[in-house]
């Protein structure tokens with residue numbers, strides 16, 4: 546069942562066309578990623594889906610066409626910047642948000658789930674960045690939504706907190722919630738999303754599973770090693786799987802496709818060369834984005 550249907554969405558802010566003819570659908574129970582660099586139009590797109598912005602043209606249909614309060618009851622939204630007052634306590638915030646919904650989950654259980662059980666009486670302003678982030682996720686879930694829109698879920702979190710949050714999101718999905726995840730973290734998208742819409746300059750560049758996006762790039766793999774003795778690059782270049790051979794000091798870097806590793810190790814064995822520090826790197830979503838748009842998406846702390 547299609548839970549979200551976006552057709553030819555367009556949104557302009559004065560002279561800035563933020564969303565330019567965006568279309569996608571989200572199936573029930575999936576984690577759908579909206580991935581792209583800063584300013585690509587991700588937030589504007591999901592704000593239109595959540596009914597927080599009015600599109601200039603195009604249509605958005607959520608849960609078969611719900612709108613107004615009926616939509617709000619089924620939708621949990623975590624936006625980038627929290628508007629919570631500094632002095633509100635964790636339990637008060639949850640209580641307040643729960644009051645917006647007819648159904649709500651048990652706040653104590655939710656606090657436990659997001660790792661804030663010990664912070665019940667702590668004021669928002671006294672929480673760490675990671676705790677504030679987890680509270681904002683809890684607020685998106687307190688109304689027991691069927692669809693949750695999470696914008697920049699793990700921005701500002703350290704690697705461990707990020708992994709904990711990913712586990713939490715997987716549990717939420719296992720509970721039947723459809724999730725739209727806005728992110729510019731490749732690893733996050735690769736790990737969590739069933740399908741991803743790659744967005745660049747307000748347009749959808751591609752929609753596919755992470756593996757499907759990666760398989761679109763030609764040069765899928767890189768094999769790196771330090772040869773035990775002299776090695777003529779021609780031995781490797783002669784292999785049909787190999788598209789390039791580069792030297793970096795005493796290291797050799799071979800790019801190619803197909804069963805590159807087997808081809809390279811076979812050729813090295815025949816040449817009597819032992820590969821030390823052998824590493825294989827598969828292409829990543831980052832490479833796919835680069836191939837599709839000519840731009841890098843990764844920002845420093847993504848990996």
Ligand SMILES: Nc1ncnc2c1ncn2[C@@H]1O[C@H](COP(=O)(O)OP(=O)(O)OP(=O)(O)O)[C@@H](O)[C@H]1O
Nearest residue numbers: 558561563581582583584585586587588589590729
């Ligand atoms: N309220 C606004 N008024 C004017 N321009 C805006 C407004 N909100 C966003 N924009 C512009 O629209 C474009 C898309 O912004 P949007 O926030 O949707 O992108 P994004 O992909 O979510 O970026 P980020 O990852 O940085 O949040 C950007 O060029 C941004 O500067």
